[in-house]
Amino acid sequence: MNNSIAVIVPVYNSEKYLNYVFDSLNKQIEYPDEIIFVNDGSTDKSEEMILEFVGKAKLGKNILINQPNGGTSSACNKGVEKAISDYIIILGSDDILLPERIKSDKALLNMNGVELLFRPSYTFEESPNKLNFLDKKHNLNKKYSIADGVESTIKRRIHIPTNCATLKRTKWNEIGGYKKEIRFSEDFDFWLRFFATKPTIQYEEIPLSAYRFARNYQSKSKNVELKFRSRLQTLSDFFGNEKNFEYKHLYNFAFAQLHEAMANDSWAISKLEDFKFYYLSGISRGWSNYSIKTHFRFLRALLKR
Numbered sequence: 001m002n003n004s005i006a007v008i009v010p011v012y013n014s015e016k017y018l019n020y021v022f023d024s025l026n027k028q029i030e031y032p033d034e035i036i037f038v039n040d041g042s043t044d045k046s047e048e049m050i051l052e053f054v055g056k057a058k059l060g061k062n063i064l065i066n067q068p069n070g071g072t073s074s075a076c077n078k079g080v081e082k083a084i085s086d087y088i089i090i091l092g093s094d095d096i097l098l099p100e101r102i103k104s105d106k107a108l109l110n111m112n113g114v115e116l117l118f119r120p121s122y123t124f125e126e127s128p129n130k131l132n133f134l135d136k137k138h139n140l141n142k143k144y145s146i147a148d149g150v151e152s153t154i155k156r157r158i159h160i161p162t163n164c165a166t167l168k169r170t171k172w173n174e175i176g177g178y179k180k181e182i183r184f185s186e187d188f189d190f191w192l193r194f195f196a197t198k199p200t201i202q203y204e205e206i207p208l209s210a211y212r213f214a215r216n217y218q219s220k221s222k223n224v225e226l227k228f229r230s231r232l233q234t235l236s237d238f239f240g241n242e243k244n245f246e247y248k249h250l251y252n253f254a255f256a257q258l259h260e261a262m263a264n265d266s267w268a269i270s271k272l273e274d275f276k277f278y279y280l281s282g283i284s285r286g287w288s289n290y291s292i293k294t295h296f297r298f299l300r301a302l303l304k305r
């Protein structure tokens with residue numbers, strides 16, 4: 001069976017990064033069957049740049065969809081809705097695929113048509129010419145990819161950037177894609193619902209994509225509360241669904257981990273009062289659900305009064 005692959009690229013004001021995204025697509029040894037750009041209400045030159053790329057493309061189906069700004073979830077869903085390929089890759093508008101990605105994925109999927117093929121990832125800061133390998137997260141993926149996906153996701157064992165995943169399109173449609181009402185951490189919600197269906201998966205150890213990683217925390221300060229609300233909604237919906245009753249034992253752990261993550265994000269941007277608030281809010285779920293490092297940070301925060 002010769003499986004086809006569509007690359008979906010949600011775009012919002014990405015003119016600074018699009019050229020290296022285009023370059024990574026043009027360098028594919030085997031060109032994608034479809035490349036679908038969804039311009040999510042950009043106000044910069046993104047649309048103009050995409051139209052130039054689409055106009056020059058000589059292979060595959062290359063299209064641009066324009067829509068009013070609705071967020072990443074909405075843009076991804078619109079792109080998948082227009083795709084007809086067997087599999088999809090969601091590629092961020094500042095991320096890249098390495099040249100072998102499409103060819104390698106097709107070869108593997110033609111032998112074993114799993115519902116998810118995923119890999120470890122590289123990261124880069126400014127230039128995609130200098131890649132860093134996420135060795136620690138790769139080792140966790142390798143160890144836990146054969147475990148229950150819901151438990152692994154909640155316990156933060158599996159790390160799946162969207163550009164690392166090649167998903168069966170019918171599976172995406174079956175679970176409804178991304179929830180449009182979730183404007184942050186939409187992938188966390190998606191993976192929980194996806195793994196709850198007990199999908200067939202395959203993990204490959206060779207990284208063939210990379211995502212841009214910004215070291216400064218300036219943007220994070222704006223997103224801590226939004227991230228908290230989004231993940232709280234995700235967990236409430238997931239554990240409130242009777243179909244997921246088998247995961248009830250993870251309830252306290254999941255909510256404690258959410259509060260710990262928010263506490264440590266607040267610590268990273270030096271908001272000690274917020275750190276203490278999230279830390280104490282999650283303690284009711286059990287002290288043992290927090291790491292020793294977080295407990296020590298709380299003691300340090302108290303001493304800084």
